Amino acid sequence: MARPLDELPKAHLHLHFTGSMRHSTLLELARDQGLHLPDALVQDWPPRLRATDERGWFRFQRLYDIARSVLRREADVYRLLREAAEDEAAEGSRWLEIQVDPSGYASRFGGLTATLELVLDAAGKAGRSAGVGIGVVVAANRTRHPLDAKTLARLATQYADKGVVGFGLSNDERRGRARDFDGAFRIAKRAGLLAVPHGGELSGAASIAECVDDLDADRIGHGIRAAESERLMERLADRQIACEVCPTSNVGLGVAERIADVPVKRLFDAGVPIALGADDPLLFGARLLPQYELARDVYGFRDAEVAELARQSIRASTAPEAAKKEMLTAIDSWLATES
Template sequence: MLSSSGGHPPNPPRVRDVSELPKAHLHLHFTGSMRPTTVLELADKYGVRLPDALTEALTSGEPPRLRATDERGWFRFQRLYDAARSCLREHEDIRRLVREAAEEDLKDGSGWLEIQVDPTSYAPRLGGLIPALEIILDAVETTSRETGLGMRVLVAANRMKHPLDARTLARLAVRYADRGVVGFGLSNDERRGMARDFDRAFAIAREGGLLSAPHGGELTGPSSVRDCLDDLDANRIGHGVRAAEDPRLLRRLAERGVTCEVCPASNVALGVYEKPEDVPLRTLWDAGVAMALGADDPLLFGSRLAAQYEIARHAHGFSDAELAELARQSVRGSAAPQDVRARLLAGVDEWLARPPA
């Protein structure tokens, strides 16, 4: 097609490389951060028979077909996730996972990573709950020192388990706050377990100086986000996208300065939205809600951190200046110390000052 002047179509606008944009990664699950090749190698090492759907996805490079908007679909997603987690059996496997997660984040421009983990899931093979958390924290500390990536841990309770288990985890998380634990979360199917059932666990975590960062507003609607605010005094919301359905709730999030950890590829893969263009990034942006884009579980969803910024650019028309502001919001919403924040924010300004490629 010719332009109106009779010449060739104008060149697309020049843009900067989002993998070079300094940013913080605040929504990455432990097992879900693994490289596909690592899962396959560990499965072979330990004789683990992976589900055919998972093996096919990992070998083909195409994420498995998932749809978790009903209980059966969530069960299938969880089955694949549990199968991958069963390949983590020794200290060295944990160290490898953490090292590779850091390497992938560095390639995507991350300067700060808060990786989320429920240590009870790894305790049976790592000698118990406390040894499991200590092994994870040691791996994070060593990897951070050796790679230069700022890394911390967010301990997450499981909605599917008893609230007393969450209290135990909250106390443990507080105990290790000086070893790299910065927050406390609540994950798994948000249709199960009311937020208020876990209010005491989150009170323990907050009183111990940890961020409150529960999941909400993904598989259920705005009420889930309100519950996280009212019952758990959330500083951040894991996902939170369904808040877009309630303008009053959006205003409340913006006024309180709560950061939503938005994971566009994950939302589409799980069937929350049909296509990337449907994820309400613009709605949250226009309402002044702070966002931190995250990859969630790249092992199963097929894309890592920089790809989420590409979705914002190509599916929602975010300019480089707007992408830079998204990166700033991720840094401001993090638990990074002030010197790290200052360095990353200066890096964002430098990225934006460069001429587009």
């Protein structure tokens, strides 16, 4: 029998706040609020998506915004994070970094600061209850003005020692160049926050290079298009800049035609650190564990290589050093068990 992947200690570094919601919770909250959901979020779930053109991305974003609209009460935020932490624990994830843009909820929860404090409090309680360490990444939206990103970066720095561990940049790469947000990332980096922008998902290798050169990225959200450039893969490997690769999401958005086309093994063999992630399970239908199952069943990773994937996720995380050491030791124990 194969070693059980749900017992493999791992860190989950690419999970969005709304996208972490359980599908059953979405349906329940919508029903309680009398909110009509589109078929794509009910009987046709997970929705068929393709975001490689503007119309497809708009549909994806519209579904995401509808899902976000069910989070109306503080209790909903506590529930979402409690359930997310429970799901992480069930899959063997011992450290989670969850990404949130407070702007999307500020009007509901009393402003940017109040929203972030709510998320941090909920994350702390959820993590303690489930036995999972949780850090929060504050993310700016690259389709908005860079000044908005600076505002979020300053907010994030105020909570750098209170649960905020990184600063990100998300949404459609084609609508906002990374270099336009360099000021916000300088603010975040000065406070010791990790720079974790998205890059190399809907745009090519140049998008990743810009994140590295102009934003001093510590990790890259997605980053699979690095496989298009040998030189870029060498740079990422040399600097040990991890790519947060989300195979199910890549296929769900049409970035790759088939699961087998996602260049996980090519990046791994080139020495690029990889942290497998689920991105938005609410819209793609799969959480973290299935990504590790794909590594074994589709990409042909042996258990020693799967264990190394888990190690790379932990090394790339902001978990405390003592927690990292404990998780890495547990991975060795997992690998030492008879399969």
